[in-house]
Amino acid sequence: MTIVKMNAERQDVTALMAEIGRAARAAATKLAHTPTKQKDAALLAAAMAMRANVDDILNANAEDVADAVKNGLTPAMIDRLTLDVKRVEAIARALEDIAALPDPVGTKIAEWDRPNGLHIERVRTPLGVIGIVYESRPNVTADAGALCLKSGNAAILRGGSEALRSSKAIHASLIEGIVASNLPEASIQLVPVADRAAVGEMLRGLDGNLDVIVPRGGKSLVGRVQDEARVPVFAHLEGVCHVYVDRDADLDMARNIVLNSKLRRTGICGAAETLLVDEACAATHLKPLIEALIAEGCEVRGDAAAQAVDARVKPATEEDWRTEYLDAIISVCVVKGVDGAMAHIVEYGSAHTEAIVTGNAATAERFLTELDSAILLHNASTQFADGGEFGMGAEIGIATGKFHARGPVGVEQLTSFKYAVRGTGQVRP
Amino acid sequence: MTIVKMNAERQDVTALMAEIGRAARAAATKLAHTPTKQKDAALLAAAMAMRANVDDILNANAEDVADAVKNGLTPAMIDRLTLDVKRVEAIARALEDIAALPDPVGTKIAEWDRPNGLHIERVRTPLGVIGIVYESRPNVTADAGALCLKSGNAAILRGGSEALRSSKAIHASLIEGIVASNLPEASIQLVPVADRAAVGEMLRGLDGNLDVIVPRGGKSLVGRVQDEARVPVFAHLEGVCHVYVDRDADLDMARNIVLNSKLRRTGICGAAETLLVDEACAATHLKPLIEALIAEGCEVRGDAAAQAVDARVKPATEEDWRTEYLDAIISVCVVKGVDGAMAHIVEYGSAHTEAIVTGNAATAERFLTELDSAILLHNASTQFADGGEFGMGAEIGIATGKFHARGPVGVEQLTSFKYAVRGTGQVRP
16 A cells, blocks of 8 residues: 555544544534433334344344454454344343433432522533444443443444444444434444544544543553543553452351352453462461362462462462463462551552452451452452442443542443532622 | 753652652552541641741742742732731631541442342542642642642642742641651652753653642643643633523622622632623613623623623624633623523533523523533522532632543542442352
């Protein structure tokens, strides 16, 4: 390709993305005060359309999958990409679940009266235009678009090129629902080209028409977005989550929680990656915990103490303590009580999710109070780190930043607020 | 100065600021779970120290003022810089007021139970390290430092070079209080050098040791921080605030609110800059409102309709509608009802604060619901846009961004939150 042609195409993408941004802003202005019923009707109609169009969606997906096989994508990637009737039905049902959530927009977060008679309300408002940059899961197209719509935000979706046909087919059903409910078509836009320059334009903020970016995918995608975005980002780079088994832990409870935290699903961000065992109970707890993990097929990499109790334990390197395996591998370390555990977590963790197992309420309080991860659990599995499990409904992701949204990012976290002040002619003395 | 020497000094500032950042992070880690009493004791001791050291503070200030006069600073700048016994007492009393505020850290924002027995709490946590970049008001040193301390955050203060001696003297009293209460000295640090490179280092985030920047000062300072900061910013670039007088407005109430919004204090960000009058009441309301403004010494710049009712009205240019005068000047425009008013505000406003004067509740609701400025008032002066007036206590500033903090930024807005989840051994199915 000549440089002239490349520049021309680059300019085309810039112009296309600018136009998408303007259309999104115009749609967002309307969505900000669209009645709940009208938004919900769009989502329900989209779910119906999804079911009616299941053949189109599966045909488009089959083409994507065929290309993926041809291009040598990994089995895990192909699995994430592949749809079937059951998965399409799950996508449709997720739209209905989102429609059933309470509408955050317009709700009062707080209200109070002033001595001068002013009545002050803090009222939820949408954020505006939300950009979602994701990889090969086509269901994100529907989930993320629906969460934005429900919270009164316009969405700009930029999915992975390997799922573009699937995403377009799903997006067509969303548009059917949006049009049926008389909302602006630009309420949920899908970037129609695979050109990577489109992501660069989104990171630069589309001339002020993009308010926040949510990256969904692997560490390299999230890292690029966090490093380069000129607008706020809701994300977590990784979840190096810990389970700390304290001297006052019941061994059976500890074993259940450790196995579940690590192995229920190894590929999610709330999966535990490191087990910390209090030296005061290492003599009784360390060996059975390691044996249980190995018996369930988990590779164990440990410090000297962990290696000493089982010959199958491999030596852990300094790098292991910082690693999010997302696989059936765990690092194990003996620490000096809750202080040692907290020091290890501060040093090596990613401030996502940590659990303590202990029967000692005072020790648990210290762990929950002094650590500053997004989610801290006492006597429960780290795999509960999930908006649905928290009862917050569907989530667009989990954030580890401390600004605006933290932990599961659901419809409430996709809103801002404003102050509505009602008076009777008050002026300031 | 040789380039070699400049580079050496630049490197000194880089090293100095990196060290300040590291010390702040270490202090923040302790402050995050310092008991309320200990923080309040530090603030009360600092107020006492401020009174005991009043001579030192006034002597240091006199040197700053003498230099300012020599360097030809404007009378307004010199007024902002100048301290006297009364102003020092006001600074001390502000510290006591901040000590008396409720401590946001550790308070539960929400809590709920899950069907599986998990108890979930959303708990306020400090943000971490807050940088404040300000100009010549020495009182910001005490106010901002105290607000950060109260909310469990470490503060890095970078005041204007013209007030450096005053700020150092005030800071010395803060440190007395901090040391008396056994808190880390680095809880509130003042950048001790006037070199502008220090601001650049703060904008780059001090190697991850600065979590948010609050600029306090003129538009060029705030604009630079917003453009260049690599960390979140709580700020408003400007307050182009509007008063809209609707067809259903009582004239006397409208006159009171317009005069107060514009003229009570013209230099604050909540001062009105543009008056919008409904064409349906222009015949009765426009002339008396303009006459009242002119009678109070306000210059009026208007559209053709405003010029037609009073020969003293100067023509407004397109630029006037976008201008924050911060002076006794107002732009006046006749609009087509509330829709015209809202269109004008969206086109020209800065999303800070807008007021509607009307006896029609439905019209007021549209104005409060459909507009998306940080603060919207019905039948009240725009000059209420202030954390103290809102009953939120002292504020570190007013934010017009939609992320995290919006409107007055008080101690609550200087916090994040985390989730504390308590279980009895729950694992995820």
